[in-house]
Amino acid sequence: MPFGLLKYGLSKTYPAERHFPLARDLKPSYDVVIIGGGGHALATAYYLSRDYGITNVAILEKGYLAGGNTARNTAIIRSNYLTPEGVRFYDTSVKLYQDLSQDLDYNILYSERGHFTLAHTDAAIRTSRWRAEVNKHLGVDSELIWPDEIHKLCPVLNMSEDVRYPILGALYHPPGSIARHDAVAWGYGRGATRRGVEIHQLTEVTEILQESGKVKGVVTNRGTVYANKVLQATAGSSSLVAKLAGFKLPIRTIPLQACVSLPVKPFLDQIIVSGSLHVYISQSSRGELVMGGSTDPYGVYSTRSTLDFKEGLLGHMLELLPFLGEMKLNRQWAGMADMTPDFSPCMGLTPLENYYIDSGWGTWGFKATPVCGLTMSYTVANNKPHELIEPFRLSRFEEMKQVGEKGAASVGH
Numbered sequence: 001m002p003f004g005l006l007k008y009g010l011s012k013t014y015p016a017e018r019h020f021p022l023a024r025d026l027k028p029s030y031d032v033v034i035i036g037g038g039g040h041a042l043a044t045a046y047y048l049s050r051d052y053g054i055t056n057v058a059i060l061e062k063g064y065l066a067g068g069n070t071a072r073n074t075a076i077i078r079s080n081y082l083t084p085e086g087v088r089f090y091d092t093s094v095k096l097y098q099d100l101s102q103d104l105d106y107n108i109l110y111s112e113r114g115h116f117t118l119a120h121t122d123a124a125i126r127t128s129r130w131r132a133e134v135n136k137h138l139g140v141d142s143e144l145i146w147p148d149e150i151h152k153l154c155p156v157l158n159m160s161e162d163v164r165y166p167i168l169g170a171l172y173h174p175p176g177s178i179a180r181h182d183a184v185a186w187g188y189g190r191g192a193t194r195r196g197v198e199i200h201q202l203t204e205v206t207e208i209l210q211e212s213g214k215v216k217g218v219v220t221n222r223g224t225v226y227a228n229k230v231l232q233a234t235a236g237s238s239s240l241v242a243k244l245a246g247f248k249l250p251i252r253t254i255p256l257q258a259c260v261s262l263p264v265k266p267f268l269d270q271i272i273v274s275g276s277l278h279v280y281i282s283q284s285s286r287g288e289l290v291m292g293g294s295t296d297p298y299g300v301y302s303t304r305s306t307l308d309f310k311e312g313l314l315g316h317m318l319e320l321l322p323f324l325g326e327m328k329l330n331r332q333w334a335g336m337a338d339m340t341p342d343f344s345p346c347m348g349l350t351p352l353e354n355y356y357i358d359s360g361w362g363t364w365g366f367k368a369t370p371v372c373g374l375t376m377s378y379t380v381a382n383n384k385p386h387e388l389i390e391p392f393r394l395s396r397f398e399e400m401k402q403v404g405e406k407g408a409a410s411v412g413h
């Protein structure tokens with residue numbers, strides 16, 4: 001339980017301290033510069049300062065803090081992946097999430113809901129069984145369940161057989177959760193800045209300085225900053241920033257959209273995903289239905305949302321929850337998804353010495369925020385990849401050692 005509110009109530013000094021000190025002038029040099037100010041950057045800075053005593057760190061964010069994909073995601077957390085490498089990695093993250101409010105002394109509204117991946121075809125049943133076996137083998141709570149049990153656990157779902165895609169079964173993952181995405185970023189940011197990390201908003205990195213194959217610093221719209229080590233954590237722009245550093249990432253960037261309804265009384269406790277219908281839905285603590293679908297089928301750097309997405313998503317949603325017909329939509333938005341060929345991230349060392357990447361976060365990176373912070377801080381501090389991210393090294397593509405997670409994606413891409 002976070003004690004922040006209690007401490008605030010008992011405090012004799014008001015107002016409470018600012019979450020983050022205002023941006024100061026940039027220093028000429030830092031031990032570590034982190035490009036991007038999303039959840040992954042903030043978590044890495046937090047663990048760098050907490051676990052390694054590295055506090056001379058600057059986070060450089062071109063927009064505002066956590067205003068990229070961290071602000072735009074649908075906040076689903078789970079570890080029911082398909083490969084042992086993926087399951088181990090995301091399970092570490094789920095475990096960190098479970099204690100994160102306490103660790104950060106900041107309420108992230110972590111809420112365990114149970115995650116259902118609906119299967120509407122025999123092929124989906126086969127994949128669900130496969131995932132359940134891998135999950136159980138690695139100690140992750142996950143099982144294949146049938147329509148009567150689905151109905152018992154989630155009575156609002158339309159279980160009729162008289163529809164285009166009847167529900168034949170589901171992969172049920174009880175630890176599946178949601179959390180308040182902004183709070184995750186703010187909690188990590190507060191923890192990092194309290195230890196001396198600097199956050200600079202409106203600071204865009206435009207050039208990466210290097211000498212003899214080693215990174216030397218970065219050029220920004222506010223001047224040049226030297227650094228011993230540089231981490232790029234720029235989901236949605238990973239290829240563009242890697243290009244500045246002189247190497248290529250196997251990433252295709254495409255828009256991913258989502259929307260929320262007006263708030264209603266709580267009726268949906270679970271997180272429901274249907275790969276065949278290309279929809280997923282949960283209900284936030286404010287009562288809004290949070291809904292998303294597949295990525296848009298074209299590569300473009302744009303966060304504009306489309307009518308086409310809304311029409312497709314809501315039409316399919318009504319097949320699962322027909323009583324939502326009168327529900328009013330409140331907001332719709334888009335973020336940028338950096339898709340890798342195997343649907344796993346690209347993390348660790350790069351061809352440029354002392355330059356590290358945390359990239360390839362596609363549609364699945366919010367759940368990985370704590371484990372990315374933990375493993376990237378280790379990697380940066382020790383200049384060697386943490387064992388959990390070793391399988392996600394950039395060179396795996398030329399070694400033909402991909403970590404195929406397409407079968408565990410929430411919706412088709």
Ligand SMILES: Cc1cc2nc3c(=O)[nH]c(=O)nc-3n(C[C@H](O)[C@H](O)[C@H](O)COP(=O)(O)OP(=O)(O)OC[C@H]3O[C@@H](n4cnc5c(N)ncnc54)[C@H](O)[C@@H]3O)c2cc1C
Pocket residue numbers: 035036037038039040041060061062063064065066067068069070071072073074075076077203204205206233234235236237241256257258292333334335336337361362363364365366367368
């Ligand atoms: C609609 C949608 C729904 C999603 N739903 C889920 C979900 O339910 N569960 C899940 O696990 N994941 C989900 N994701 C994916 C998740 O949002 C991302 O993978 C995750 O937020 C990535 O976090 P990050 O900190 O790496 O990146 P971001 O939060 O995107 O931060 C990167 C930052 O880098 C900054 N930047 C870029 N270039 C530069 C530069 N040159 N100089 C300085 N700064 C720069 C950007 O402004 C940005 O703020 C979803 C994504 C979207 C778009």
